Amino acid sequence: MADLLQQVASAVHAALPGSADQPVDVRIVAKMEHVQWGGATYTTHSARWIELPDEEPSDRLKATLVHELVHFQLGDDWATLPGVLEEGLCDSIAQAIVPSVAALERAEYAVMLATAVDGSFCFEGPRITGRGKDAVFGRELATYTVRAPIDVDELPSFEEALRYQSADLEPIRAQGIRGVLDALGYTIVSRVGVDELHALCLRARIQRMRIVPSRWIFQAARIEPEDRAAWRSAVRSMFGDAEKLALLRRETLEFQAPH
Numbered sequence: 001m002a003d004l005l006q007q008v009a010s011a012v013h014a015a016l017p018g019s020a021d022q023p024v025d026v027r028i029v030a031k032m033e034h035v036q037w038g039g040a041t042y043t044t045h046s047a048r049w050i051e052l053p054d055e056e057p058s059d060r061l062k063a064t065l066v067h068e069l070v071h072f073q074l075g076d077d078w079a080t081l082p083g084v085l086e087e088g089l090c091d092s093i094a095q096a097i098v099p100s101v102a103a104l105e106r107a108e109y110a111v112m113l114a115t116a117v118d119g120s121f122c123f124e125g126p127r128i129t130g131r132g133k134d135a136v137f138g139r140e141l142a143t144y145t146v147r148a149p150i151d152v153d154e155l156p157s158f159e160e161a162l163r164y165q166s167a168d169l170e171p172i173r174a175q176g177i178r179g180v181l182d183a184l185g186y187t188i189v190s191r192v193g194v195d196e197l198h199a200l201c202l203r204a205r206i207q208r209m210r211i212v213p214s215r216w217i218f219q220a221a222r223i224e225p226e227d228r229a230a231w232r233s234a235v236r237s238m239f240g241d242a243e244k245l246a247l248l249r250r251e252t253l254e255f256q257a258p259h
């Protein structure tokens with residue numbers, strides 16, 4: 001873990017404007033507080049630390065470390081950043097520093113966002129035989145329909161989601177909701193860019209706002225929260241060939257039989 005930290009710490013500092021310059025406290029734990037957590041950053045009134053599971057080093061673990069380091073290093077400049085966008089910022093920087101995890105994560109976010117907007121995600125790709133590492137892609141095309149398991153009745157509107165602060169996200173337990181919010185945050189941060197997002201946070205702070213207003217964010221992302229066609233095309237634009245293959249290769253992918 002010390003080696004991984006050595007490899008990524010300065011890259012995180014360079015990628016994140018307004019990052020706090022402070023010693024990093026990373027703890028390896030036998031068991032995470034929740035099984036579905038890849039890593040976590042805790043903040044109390046007197047301390048802040050990162051917890052990561054005791055696992056073999058991998059690119060996935062490295063990306064999780066970067067994600068948590070961004071949470072850890074966010075300085076006062078970012079105090080007005082909505083919680084959903086904080087997650088998106090962590091993921092964007094993690095993908096930039098550990099690009100090998102990017103295609104699958106983007107593909108999963110595309111499926112989640114499309115499921116939230118349209119109920120499912122339909123795409124054309126090479127016909128696949130076998131699963132995971134043994135998968136073989138044929139020359140002919142097949143149409144796939146995938147759907148993320150989401151309790152859609154529990155889904156807030158995108159506008160409402162941007163009013164959440166980080167503490168509001170933690171108690172959300174309904175199936176798939178956190179995944180959609182992460183996908184939303186990632187998509188918006190990718191469109192706005194880290195520097196522009198930083199500028200919006202500073203502007204809100206100077207105006208003594210609690211949180212960056214959602215209309216500033218949708219404007220900067222050039223997308224209207226209710227415009228389904230625009231979200232559909234945002235999903236398409238992050239789902240290229242690399243994402244398609246990464247998704248089809250995923251071991252646990254459930255899709256309806258190609259037709």
Ligand SMILES: [Zn+2]
Pocket residue numbers: 067071087090
């Ligand atoms: Zn996070």
